Amino acid sequence: MGDPVKVLVVDDHAMFRVGVKAELQSAAAGAVVDVVAEAADVDEAVARIAETAPDVVLLDVHLPGGGGVEVMRRVHAAMPGGAPRFLALSVSDAAEDVIGTIRGGARGYVTKTITGPELVDAIRRVADGDAVFSPRLAGFVLDAFAGSIQVAAVDEDLDRLTEREREVMRLIARGYAYKEVAKELFISTKTVETHMSSVLRKLQLSSRHELTKWASDRRLL
Incomplete structure (x- = not known):
C-alpha cells in the first residue's frame, strides 16, 4: 500500500477538525492516511502547508481570510510545481462553490455528509492524481464547462x-x-x-x- 498519505485539515470550526481527524484515524487505522496538521484560516493554512508539506489538503470552501480558493492561489504562487493536491470538503453543494473551487485548482469536491471510509478513499484517489466528486456535484462541473450554468x-x-x-x-x-x-x-x-x-x-x-x-x-x- 505504500506510505500513508499526509493530510492537512483546513476548517474554521475546531470541533469539525477534531471530528474529521478522529474519523480518518478510525477508518484508516493510520495505515492509509496520516493527519499531520490542522488550520483554521487562510494564513494558517498557507503556513502549515509550507511547514508540513502534506500530500493532500482537505480544504473547506468558506474560510476567514479569503476562502479556500485564496489558499490555493497563494500556495500555487509560492510553490509552482510543488504544491499539494487539494480536496474540498464542504457543507456547501452549491453549483458556484463547486465550480469556483475546481477552477481555483482543487482536484475534487465532496460534501460533509461523506462517511469516514469514503473520505479515506477520496483522499487516496486524489493523492494518486484522480479527480473525485460526490455524485451530484460531478454534474455541476460538466454543466459549467459545457456552458449551461451561468x-x-x-x-x-x-x-x-x-x-x-x-x-x-x-x-x-x-x-x-x-x-x-x-x-x-x-x-x-x-x-x-x-x-x-x-x-x-x-x-x-x-x-x-x-x-x-x-x-x-x-x-x-
Missing part, C-alpha cells in the same frame, strides 16, 4: 452576501429550522436570525418562501 450571473447576486450569510441562506432555503442551522454552523439561533434578516434585506426578498424560490432558480440548492 456562473458569473450567480456570483453577482451572491457578492452582496458575506460567506456566513451564504451558508445560512442555503440551509434556510433547503428547509432547515433556525435551530438546525445554528447546530450545523456552530453558531447561536439569534445569530442565525440576524444573518437571515440581512440576507432578505440584501436580496430584496420578503419571506423564506421567496428565498427558496430565489435559490432554486439559481441552482443553489
Whole structure:
C-alpha cells in the first residue's frame, strides 16, 4: 500500500477538525492516511502547508481570510510545481462553490455528509492524481464547462452576501429550522436570525418562501 498519505485539515470550526481527524484515524487505522496538521484560516493554512508539506489538503470552501480558493492561489504562487493536491470538503453543494473551487485548482469536491471510509478513499484517489466528486456535484462541473450554468450571473447576486450569510441562506432555503442551522454552523439561533434578516434585506426578498424560490432558480440548492 505504500506510505500513508499526509493530510492537512483546513476548517474554521475546531470541533469539525477534531471530528474529521478522529474519523480518518478510525477508518484508516493510520495505515492509509496520516493527519499531520490542522488550520483554521487562510494564513494558517498557507503556513502549515509550507511547514508540513502534506500530500493532500482537505480544504473547506468558506474560510476567514479569503476562502479556500485564496489558499490555493497563494500556495500555487509560492510553490509552482510543488504544491499539494487539494480536496474540498464542504457543507456547501452549491453549483458556484463547486465550480469556483475546481477552477481555483482543487482536484475534487465532496460534501460533509461523506462517511469516514469514503473520505479515506477520496483522499487516496486524489493523492494518486484522480479527480473525485460526490455524485451530484460531478454534474455541476460538466454543466459549467459545457456552458449551461451561468456562473458569473450567480456570483453577482451572491457578492452582496458575506460567506456566513451564504451558508445560512442555503440551509434556510433547503428547509432547515433556525435551530438546525445554528447546530450545523456552530453558531447561536439569534445569530442565525440576524444573518437571515440581512440576507432578505440584501436580496430584496420578503419571506423564506421567496428565498427558496430565489435559490432554486439559481441552482443553489
